[in-house]
Amino acid sequence: MISQYEVIETNEMVEKENLDVRTITVGISLMDCIDADLESCRKKIYDKISRTTEKLVETGAYIEKEYGIPIVNKRISVTPIALVGGACCKTSDDFVKIAQTLDEVAKKVGVNFLGGYSALVSKGMTKADELLIRSIPKALASTERVCSSVNLGSTRCGINMDAVRLMGEVVKQTAELTKEQDSLGCAKLVVFCNAPDDNPFMAGAFHGVTEADAVINVGVSGPGVVRTALEKVRGENFEVLCETIKKTAFKVTRVGQLVAKEASRMLGIPFGIVDLSLAPTPAIGDSVADILCEIGLERAGAPGTTAALALLNDQVKKGGVMASSYVGGLSGAFIPVSEDQGMIDAVLDGALSIEKLEAMTCVCSVGLDMIAIPGDTSGASISGIIADEMAIGMVNAKTTAVRVIPVIGKGVGEKVEFGGLLGYAPIMPVNAFSCEAFVNRGGRIPAPIHSFKN
Amino acid sequence: MKNKTIITVVGKDTVGIIAKVCTYLAEKKINILDISQTIVAGNYFNMMMVVDRNEATNHFGEMSDDLEELGKSIGVVIKCQREEIFDMMHRV
Numbered sequence: 001m002i003s004q005y006e007v008i009e010t011n012e013m014v015e016k017e018n019l020d021v022r023t024i025t026v027g028i029s030l031m032d033c034i035d036a037d038l039e040s041c042r043k044k045i046y047d048k049i050s051r052t053t054e055k056l057v058e059t060g061a062y063i064e065k066e067y068g069i070p071i072v073n074k075r076i077s078v079t080p081i082a083l084v085g086g087a088c089c090k091t092s093d094d095f096v097k098i099a100q101t102l103d104e105v106a107k108k109v110g111v112n113f114l115g116g117y118s119a120l121v122s123k124g125m126t127k128a129d130e131l132l133i134r135s136i137p138k139a140l141a142s143t144e145r146v147c148s149s150v151n152l153g154s155t156r157c158g159i160n161m162d163a164v165r166l167m168g169e170v171v172k173q174t175a176e177l178t179k180e181q182d183s184l185g186c187a188k189l190v191v192f193c194n195a196p197d198d199n200p201f202m203a204g205a206f207h208g209v210t211e212a213d214a215v216i217n218v219g220v221s222g223p224g225v226v227r228t229a230l231e232k233v234r235g236e237n238f239e240v241l242c243e244t245i246k247k248t249a250f251k252v253t254r255v256g257q258l259v260a261k262e263a264s265r266m267l268g269i270p271f272g273i274v275d276l277s278l279a280p281t282p283a284i285g286d287s288v289a290d291i292l293c294e295i296g297l298e299r300a301g302a303p304g305t306t307a308a309l310a311l312l313n314d315q316v317k318k319g320g321v322m323a324s325s326y327v328g329g330l331s332g333a334f335i336p337v338s339e340d341q342g343m344i345d346a347v348l349d350g351a352l353s354i355e356k357l358e359a360m361t362c363v364c365s366v367g368l369d370m371i372a373i374p375g376d377t378s379g380a381s382i383s384g385i386i387a388d389e390m391a392i393g394m395v396n397a398k399t400t401a402v403r404v405i406p407v408i409g410k411g412v413g414e415k416v417e418f419g420g421l422l423g424y425a426p427i428m429p430v431n432a433f434s435c436e437a438f439v440n441r442g443g444r445i446p447a448p449i450h451s452f453k454n
Numbered sequence: 455m456k457n458k459t460i461i462t463v464v465g466k467d468t469v470g471i472i473a474k475v476c477t478y479l480a481e482k483k484i485n486i487l488d489i490s491q492t493i494v495a496g497n498y499f500n501m502m503m504v505v506d507r508n509e510a511t512n513h514f515g516e517m518s519d520d521l522e523e524l525g526k527s528i529g530v531v532i533k534c535q536r537e538e539i540f541d542m543m544h545r546v
Contacts, residue, residue: 067535067538
């Protein structure tokens with residue numbers, strides 16, 4: 001029998017420490033929507049998504065009520081649209097029309113984001129891939145809920161530097177086209193190295209081609225829970241610290257597993273994975289940076305930050321992996337800047353720079369995330385930042401990503417407000433020396449020697 | 455199969471909290487399996503009930519809303535949750 005103490009512990013995690021299920025994401029294959037005619041392709045996409053997810057929001061609300069656990073977001077990911085639209089899209093504007101269809105259906109079924117306006121180009125780009133990539137600025141400017149991602153490299157294939165160069169420009173154009181909203185479009189655009197097929201988190205969610213027709217992926221969260229648990233072991237050694245993180249991660253992930261299984265049963269869609277990420281929000285206390293401080297740093301960014309984050313990321317995985325039958329997605333600690341009050345404070349106090357964040361991405365679960373940079377940063381410099389991050393992912397056989405926002409019309413020292421879960425961010429300085437000759441070489445960087453495992 | 459729900463009541467202690475909750479449950483044919491209650495820090499009331507809803511005459515959502523309302527009327531917070539969430543989190 002469950003004890004009163006255990007009930008109180010669970011409920012305190014929810015009420016005081018921001019424990020929640022961050023997202024139930026339904027992945028949907030759109031391969032059967034491919035059509036040579038654009039209008040009929042759009043209709044098939046609209047019908048399939050609305051048919052598959054018509055009960056998603058209702059189901060989320062039901063589970064929330066029965067178990068008393070908040071489910072913050074209900075979302076959808078789809079097959080990369082470059083594959084789906086390749087047969088019918090002859091221009092970038094044709095792809096934009098598909099984006100608009102995705103936006104319409106997202107609004108109809110009531111999800112706040114839909115991911116998969118994507119292309120997988122780690123080795124080369126097809127004509128369709130390139131058209132889609134070039135359409136991203138317009139697609140994100142003319143839609144509200146569509147998220148876009150591009151996979152630019154992998155450990156097995158190397159880095160597609162042509163696409164890296166192109167994406168630097170695309171990020172810049174997206175910022176320009178959404179400058180009225182502080183370049184918000186860039187918050188919905190992420191580039192990856194080693195992108196996972198089953199990530200439930202935005203902006204990088206897409207439904208990989210290796211996946212089934214439809215699948216439920218759940219992302220849990222709970223930085224506040226970990227931090228509170230660590231408050232109780234202040235001054236203890238690393239063994240105690242690591243054990244505490246593992247036990248807490250286990251408990252948090254179990255909630256995700258329960259919700260995923262229940263959502264899967266109710267919607268009649270197979271359970272895919274639980275993504276056991278520590279995903280912060282701007283809410284006070286819901287911060288990964290605060291965990292780093294609790295581990296013993298004055299501010300995130302202080303010497304020792306990379307080691308503390310490495311330890312955190314690893315223990316979260318170790319604790320979570322036994323709690324769920326299938327773990328996947330990004331799983332680990334996210335380190336976005338604008339979505340984490342502790343990170344924002346660290347930047348404002350001068351403790352955290354882009355270079356330190358880059359070092360941290362070697363050991364966290366993803367990459368440079370939600371970082372506002374000056375609007376006059378050149379496309380080539382953005383490509384350089386992307387190339388660095390892709391190299392870290394490629395060489396270390398991990399997922400890395402870049403989601404930077406060049407805020408048009410603003411410079412270092414100013415702030416940008418995105419609102420809601422996206423938070424606000426101080427604009428961070430970028431190294432001003434040029435990498436243009438490097439980025440303009442063209443071609444691709446070969447896969448590293450340790451990728452040849454056959 | 456048991457259909458167990460955990461009801462928690464938290465708030466300032468007053469006369470008749472348990473009576474009111476139990477009366478409601480009896481009316482809806484919800485069977486109480488276990489009750490534990492403590493008073494912490496002087497007069498802070500903390501109660502946990504395990505109930506069986508197999509014969510219940512209402513839906514989970516209705517029970518949850520009704521008890522929430524009842525709680526408000528007597529100045530306590532009443533929460534209903536399926537037992538599985540606690541089992542999952544605290545039992546391997």
